[in-house]
Amino acid sequence: MAGAFDFTAAVPLLPFAAFLIALLVGHFAPRLLPKGGAIPGILATAGSLLLSAWLALTVSQGTYHTETIYTWVVGQNTFDLHFGVLVDPLSAMMLVIVSLVAFLVHVFSLGYMNDEGETGLPRYYAGLGLFTFSMLAFVVADNLLMAFMFFELVGLCSYLLIGFHFREAGPPSAAKKAFLVTRFGDYFFLIGVVGVLATFGTSRFLAVSEGVESFPHLAEQALLAAQGEGATPEHVAGFLDVVGFEPQTWFAILGLLILGGVIGKSAQFPLHTWLPDAMEGPTPVSALIHAATMVAAGVYLVARMYGFYALLPTVLAIIALVGGFTALFAATMGVVKDELKQVLAYSTISQYGYMMLGLGAGGYIAATFHLMTHAFFKALLFLGAGSVIIAMHHNEDMWDMGGLKEKMPVTYYTFLSGSLALAGIVPFAGFWSKDEVLYEALIYGSGESPILLAGYAMGLLAVFFTGFYTFRMVFLTFHGDARTDTAESPHGVGWNVKFPLVVLGVLAATVGLINMTPVAKLTGEHIEFLKDWLAGPQGSAYANIGYEHYHHLLVDFAGYGANESLGVLVPAAVSLGLALAGAGLAWRLYSVPEPVEHTEKLGGIKTVLYNNYYQDEYQVWLAEGVTLPLARAADTFDQGIIDGVVNGVSSVSLFAGGRIKRIQDGIVTHYAALLTLSLVALLVAFGLLGGWF
Amino acid sequence: MLIEALIAVTFVSAVAVMLAPDKIAGKLAFALSLLPVAGSLWMFGQYDASGNALFEAGTLAFETTAKWITVGPYALNWHVGVDGISMPLVVLSTVLTSLAILSAWTPIQERQSQFYSLMLFMLASLLGVFTALDFFVWFVFWEFVLVPMYFLIGIWGGPRRKYAAIKFFVYTNVASLVMFIGFVALVFALDVNSFDMIAVTSALANDSFATTYGLGAETLKVVAFFAMFFGFAVKVPTVPLHTWLPDAHVQAPTPASVMLAGVLLKMGTYAMLRFNFTMLPGVARDYAVLIAIFAVVSVIYGAMLALAQQDLKRIVAYSSVSSMGYVILGLVAYNVYGLGGATFQMVAHGLISGLMFMCVGVIYNVAHTRMVGDLSGIADKMPVTAAVFVAAAFGYMGLPLMAGFAGEVFIFIGGFQATFPYAQLFTAVAMFGIVVVAGYLLFAMQRVLFGPFSADTDYDIVPAASHDTFAIVVLVLLVIVLGTAPEVFYGMIQDAVNPMVDSFPEATAVLTGGEL
Amino acid sequence: MVELPPLTPQIVLGVTAIVLFGVDIVAPNTRKNGLLAGISAAGTSLAAATAVWFLAAGTGDFRFVQFDGALVVDALSLFFAFIVGSVATLVVVASYDYVREEDHLAEFYSLVILAATGMTLMASANSLVTVFVALELASLPSYALVAFLKTNRGSVEAGLKYFLIGALSSAVMAYGISLIYATTGTLLLDDIAAAVTGTELGGVLGLGIVMLAGGFAFKTASVPFHFWAPEAYEGAPAPISAFLSSASKAAGFAVAFRVFTTAFPLDAVAATAVDWSLLFVVLAVVTMTLGNFAAATQDTVKRMLAYSSIGHAGYVLMGLAALQSGATDANSFVLGASMTHLLVYGFMNTGAFLFVALAEYWDVGRTFEDYNGLATRAPVACVAMTVFMFSLAGLPVGGGFLSKYLLFAGTVQAGFAWLAAVAAINSALSLYYYSRVVKAIWIEDPSDDLTLRGTPTGLYTAVIAAGVATVVLLVAFDPVAQTAIHAAEVLFAL
């Protein structure tokens, strides 16, 4: 009897089929394509969702699965490169999240795209299908190279979808920027992948059988050997000889290189600049990018290969600091934005910062948890924003809104649910996960790794800003009086908009309950379901990708030690308090009938914030102020010097030819003279040489 | 006799097309070009060789030998055959020629029969280049390729076609001459009495020198190596010997550019692989750092030059310089992934650069301009072309599951496994090319394809002719097929590359063995 | 079975010349261009065929010494007899159209045949006496032929310059011969070889050898005795230019090869008198460089070809330059390669000049620009011309590719890689100027009033035959190479 695992490959392939249908039928027989490709897409993602759920169910019974699907390259006298699937709790969870969000986004698109009369729908749904396919394939990847490949394809899809409205000036530019900036990150990632392959001869995340190794495990052995236990695996030792690094150093380099890709895709400082621009894409695409696919890919990757990162304290610290800093940094920028989606964009950057902080601080569960909750509430918020945008006739400026609460209650309440989750207000999902991230950073920071405290501090501060900008957004959009005619009589939205909102609204409110660590600690109840889910079975090969093993690595290799003396209540209360303080401030300032901008009070900081700390400027300057002039200089050099030499050689030859032929001046006595002179010269020369005289 | 038949059929087709009236020349040439395509695919299906052509242990497919010329003690024999390295290149040549002929239907409106005939002549000699196993036979074909290309650029090219044609002609001829002297000096020093590449390889492997002109064997090898390297580097082209390329590309008519970038450049790296790296691995190893510097500079500098260009063709031309740098990097790595990746990249880049040039050509056919600033938002008017252009550009950027990625990633793995000093650093630096390539292609696409439509041209922007579209779509599909299933070629490539690696264990990377 | 005398080719040519005179005596006042050209072509082609037959029959495997050593028949002489005979055939066939309007046709043809006789005798000359006599027999008709167009200032000027430089050169050569006689007391090449060993008068001998070399340099249009060549080739009737630059040059090399390898063994004379291979190294470098560089910037096609002919003389000189004492195999290789190059050159260069003859016949003009777009009017002839040009440049459209590269290879093998490198630079430059012709005829647009009068049968036949021969020599190069190497081996087997 066929089990769920037999259909693993179908999870990504279903959306791929939808992509092909939308592409081919859309090109050759567009009339045959129902709803411009939406229906195949919805069916495919629904199928993926069902299969994913089935997989998750199967996984929950403790049976995991890994399988090589397709050998891309059969290495002769060297290692293979292959595509394989790895279904374990982490990937199963992610599959469900991705397919669910993708499914809802497809449904929502019916309202957002079809009903709004957009053209090019087959292209749109083809893009969505490919996007979903790439992300799902990325999630189930059982090796780093395959992960990289689909990671890149995700980037391609984001390019295609962000630039969907290619006839306008903005979207193509944003799409280019998104791809280029993430490509910059992927550059480091690819070096990392290649480095991993070269170092370990494999890029598998998991060693499944005898003789088939995984790179985190090999790294572990090498580091153990460096500490005096066991022997370095032969090929790793050989490679380390070649590069001449200590294993710790070299692995840290590899880890950081891969992190480059993560920073790019997950929009961490300093490669976060593409993400706000990416709002040029259709809103459902933003939801997909931010919640479940592209941006999530980076963080997911770190979680996926946590067995490697857990060995490297330096890299972990960097991850934590980057994450904490990004969380704070992005949150401050979100405070002054005027457009709905912009606020959400910066909140995304900030929230992924939390996840990175969690991963860096040893909070594998916490980060994964936050990844999940964030997926739901951020998808919700974007779809809610999309709903508002439909209503507002595609005007996104919050200052033109106001008072939408009454006109679109479903949107309002679901949006509120998402906002509460985002701000981290108990008991909404975001509270539990964000609190856990901060808690982990705190206990390890105050334990053996004080550097994490810096991350904690930044993360904590960001909580305040998060509360503030979230509710500023809510109040400006939904509360007060309608500030424009559009807001007075907004466009209605259909079921296809409301249905996804409701589903996600419920999830945003409740999904946090699956891992209420503070409650568990206080009550001693065994209710940390996610932790159990990710713990990994003992005594099987899969244990190496379970939380227990990671924890063990963190302690042994990264030297993480928790300060258990801190309670759970105080930290939770502090962060909740800060969130409420932020929300309260927003309420004070903006929950009034006629809100005004209070940014003047910020003084000089305002300009800095409006300009996003000049991050775009310096990156544009790097591209256009440094690279481009450099390229032009190279071009001038090439045309002038290098080609000049080539042309010079030819000119000199021809000039010499023109001179040489002047010897032949037409006067025959000169010829005779030259002939005689030459003969005499030859005679003299050879006479001297031959000793005639 | 299959190879001879293939070359002969192509040659006869060329003559037939030359005598045909202009009106039917294009269609006739395309129909006739399908014969070599079919032939090469049939060969590919029947291919049963193993190992490397230049090692005596290997077996060759479709090998034939015949006496040709005897010069004193030296025998110059007709000797052809294919191994895993040449087979993919043969297929590449036939397929690309056929599609290039198709892509010529629109732009070539004068002296058609001559044009198509020259294309087929070029194919015939390209087939010879990739199958010849005797130096002189190879050299005949190698030089003959220049002739059709000279005419293709000179007659049907752009405004500065005469300059570009003569520059291409003389520059590459200089290179061949230098290479010839280097190789011949090497052969005469050896204790062999033929120019058969197999015999020369084996004599060099055994260091059986008869004379060294008083230079010492090592010096002689180094001198010969670099004479040949220079000769091939011009063809590749490697910075700083590349300046003929942009001129040739920009002036050449699109189908000629397709052939130039798609196949002719590969001759250079193919020859490097066969001569420099198979015959003199020791020298390649000793000077690996120097060669790697050439490779890396080509990649980065070429990409930077592409970044500064405004002409789409010039962009693609310089990016070819950049991409071919990867191939050299793969060669110098000298391990299975490096050498195999280099070979694979030749095919991959052949298809992709051919595709890029065709796309540019399709746009040019319609708009009669290629300047980035003149066009904007033409995706609106030519959706299919734009879609293929996007696909091609991403293929060029090395998008996974397209052929370019496979080639590049193999090369990068090889480069990382290489054991010459700083190999990893060189590889990492060269890899930055993938960012720059994304930069210039994305900029160009954004300006030309997207945004509000405008066209600074007197011509109406209308969708491309169906045969043009057909050619580029086929190429895109081929690129994707090769990207998803590189084993189609990579299996036989590895098979041919492995003996090289085995023959020179010093350069082999630390990692061997199966799945680890 | 009749035994033919070994000197049959020479005899055939000589008889043909006499027959031509006879015909003219019998019917002095009738126009008989076709008859005369037919007789000439029959004679020359018979001579060439005999040479081939002898070679195939193995006559060339031995040295048939004639007239007490004054003449010798071996593979070398037969090889060059074939070159001269075939070039002369092409030339007379082409002349049928070229000179049909002129007077004194019998004299024209018979002078051509007499010159050809002299050239074949040069290849057989085995004594400095016969060398000198044969050389003059080749030269004197040539002077007259160059100046054949008596009312054409160019032709006359060319004849004058050719004659004056020729007279000077032959005087130098005669003096050189006298000096050699002074030191050795003999003029037979074999005896000289015996006498030069250990001669006390090294200086005088050296002087003599260099002056003798000057005579050959004149015949082969090598620097510094080349001054006549550009003007003579440019001013002469184009078929005569073809004849001189192909056959006469080949004969000059034939005699030089024989004299220097037979009479002056390097190991003997290098120490005492002069290292003549070094002399030829210098001459080769200077000749090829001057020829090619001066050709690069010419305005008229014919003069370009004239300079290119000097350049090719430089290449062939490498065959003498790269000879070393003791290295028999390498010597045979490089000398054989020189000979193959002369043979292929005979066809491609003759063809090129005959194409110019065709252009002169059509009256399209002399400069490159005048040739613009000729391919649109005369595609077949232009294909042939393209083959000649690219083959001369060393591209594999004709045998010139193989012969040139074999020559380079031979030079490299002899250890003169640097000399080959110099030649390579020159060869690359030559591609530039040869392709100017190709560019003009194929790439440039014709002027509107470009019309050609007719397709002259003789010229076309000759041009196409030369073209076919050039192409065929690319594929069927083996017999040429084998014969040439064999001839060189026979020469060295003394």
Add this chain to the structure above:
Amino acid sequence: MAVAVEYYLLLSAAVFCTGVFGILTRENALMFLISVELMLNSANINLVAFSHFYGNATGQVFSLFVIALAAAEVAVGLGIILVLYRNFDDVDVTNATTMRW
């Protein structure tokens, strides 16, 4: 009294140089021809003298050939000079310079 054979060499060299000098300085075609005759005759001096010195006839025979050939050369030369005069109205060899470079 026998003159030492080296002196003949000197004599012939002197005659040869005279001839060369004539060629270099005279612009008249006929003078040019005469100078060439001088050079050829200097060769004859050597040939005859050394024929006597070596006691064989080769040199003397060859000198006869040289004389004959010189005559033939002059014959051809005079013909050319004749047409030169017809075309250029002069026998000055430096006048004919329509072709150069």
